[in-house]
Amino acid sequence: MLWAAKQGHGLLLSKRPKAKARKRARRKMKALHEALVRSCNSLLPITRHLSVSSTISFHSSINLHHAQTHASPSVSPSSRKPADPQNDIEFFWTTQIASPSRIQKLISSQSDPLLAKEIFDLASRQPNFCHSYSTFYTLILKLGHARHFSFMEDLLFQLRRLRYPATPALFSNIIRIYGDAHLPEKALKTFYGIVEFNCQPTSKHLNLVLGILVAHRNFLRPAFDLFRIAHKYGVDPNVESYNILMKAFCYNGEISVAYKLFNQMPKREVMPSVESYKILMQALCRKSQVNKAVDLLEDMLNKGFVPETLSYTTLLNSLCRKKQLKEAYKLLCRMKVRGCNPNIMHYNTVIVGLCREGRALDAIKVLNDMHSNECLPNLESYRTLVGGLVDQGMHDEARHYMEEMMLKGFSPHFSIAHSLIKGLCNVGKVEEACGLLNELLKHEEVPHISTWQEVILRIYEVDEMERLGSLLDDVMKVEIKPHTRIVEAGAALEEYLIKRIQAKSRKA
Structure with a gap:
């Protein structure tokens, strides 16, 4: 038995499919009808068999015949033929099911891209039916995001053959889709093919493709070639195009090429x-060519640009690492004059650099500058400074700034507190060490076990045990709480108490 295919593409005759093929056809039509019902949930106008106000509901293949019966009242229910998927297909093909805008909305509402394509193909078989550009656009992106690239490219071929006026946004999205799929070659091919759709490539398309290409090291040269011949496609590279390539060449270690592009x-x-x-300055700093980076900054400032804070941070870090601390401090002072107020990150960068090189007194000056510039020191500022002062043996200054930081609610790291207390003990300032220990406890800062051991051992080594012992008594009154750890220093504490008792016994 022979059956007819779509009239719009010529009469295609073939042998009747076998039983399995018929079953697949039934399942396919049933799924399509159910999708139409779920997505539209409204009645589709049938202009060929019904009046304009008549509608049809695709609840099942039987409902299609029910609608056909209403369109022809002379046909009685008893004379209707049994439901047959083949007849359903023929009926569907010979019926204008909806307008292009309704089909576009139907396709757009589908979560399954393959089902959306089936609806597209089914509607395409209607006589004199033409999909709108919006329908092509929606389905192309839906298929692309689902990585059905062969179907997407088939639709693009149809779009080009039908000579629809394509929009630049379509190709921007396609290029992004290929980029997300890590297909730089297809993204590049898409750019070259834009002109075939009577659409002019833009700098946005160029920059999208360049960004995708340079993300793959093997495509750096093709990206540069595209950049050089872009004008042949009516696209002039803009500053973003240059920046993309400059950054790529800098990360590839080819700073000289980046400089040529810059010039x-x-x-x-x-x-x-x-x-x-910023791209060039960061690259120069990574190569330890910080002086050239500073020259670029001067050129930038002379041309009226206001550098962002990250550029200054990069330069300050590099100057400090190169031990050019004088230049780093001068740059820090000039920032405000140049219209960029230093922030806490800039100040801390210089404080760290100075303390690392044993110049804690200069770091104190930077800390004071912060107050005058209305930039409040933070935890890192104080911890770095106190640690630097302790390392240089400036215990009194270190104690002052530690107490200041605790008054401002900052917690000193236990290692810094231990270093300071140990340093005070080493120079014989045990009383000061106990006083600092007491201050820590008042601010609910629990010293480390090693700090306790250090203080206890020092106390019973000195001659004035009674006076220093009373200090420890005051400390212990504050410290002995459920969450404290002095009990862990039990051995040293026990030894101290035994010696204290023995001393009292001798006096008695």
């Missing part, structure tokens, strides 16, 4: 941006 910008009437300078 080409004014010749091509492209103004470098703050980002352009």
Whole structure:
């Protein structure tokens, strides 16, 4: 038995499918009908068999015949033929089911991209039916995001053959889809093919493709080639295009190429941006060429650019690591004059650099500058400074700033507190060590077990045990709480108490 296919593509005759093929056809039609009902949930106008106001509901293949019966009242229910999937297909193909806008909404509402394509194909078989560009656009992106690239490319071929006026947004999305799928070659091919759709590529398309290509090291040269010939496609690279390539070449270790691109910008009437300078400065700092980076900063400032804070942070870090601390401090002082107020990160960078090189007194000066510039020191500022003062043996200054930080609610790291207390004990200032220990406890800072052991051992080694012992008594009154750890120093404490009792016995 022969059966007819879609009339719009010519009469295709074939042998009647076998039983399995018929079952697949039934399942396919049933799924399509159910999808139409769920997505539309409204009645679709049938203009060929019904009046304009008549509608049809696709609840099942039987409902299709029920609608056909209403369209022809002369046909009695008893004369209707049994439901047959083959007849359903023929009926569906010979019926205008909806307008292009309704089909577009139906396809857009589908979560399954393959089912959306089935609806697209089914509607395409209707006589004199033409999909709208919006329908193509929606389905192409739906298939692309689902990684059905062969179907997506088939639709693009149809779109080009039908000569629809494509929009730039379509190709921007396609390029992004290929980029997310790590297919740089297809993204590049898409850019070259835009002109075939009577659409002009833009700098946005160029930058999207460049960004995708340079993310793959093997495609750095193809990206550079595209950049050089972009003008042949009517696209002039902008500052973002230059920045993308400059950053890629810098990370690839080819700073000289990045410099050439940077110097080409004014010749091509492209103004470098703050980002352009930052890319080169960071690359130079990574190569320890910090002086060249500072020269770039000067050039940037002379041309009226205001560097972002990250550029200054990078330079300050590099200067401190190169031990050019004088230059780092000068740069810090000039920032405010140049219109960029130093923040806590900038100050801390210089404080760390100074303390690392044994210049804690200069770090105190930086801390004082912070107050004058209305930038409050934070925990890192104090911890770094106190640690630097302790390392240089400036115990009195260190104790002052430790007490200041605790008054401001900052917690000193136990290692810094231990170093300071140990340092005080080593120079014979046991009383000061006990006083600092007492201050720690008042601020609910529990010393480490090693700190206790250090103080206890020192106390019973000195001659004035009675006076220093009373200090420890005051400390213990504050410290002995359920969460404290003095009991862990039991051995040293026991020895101290025994000696104290023995001393009292001798006096008695």
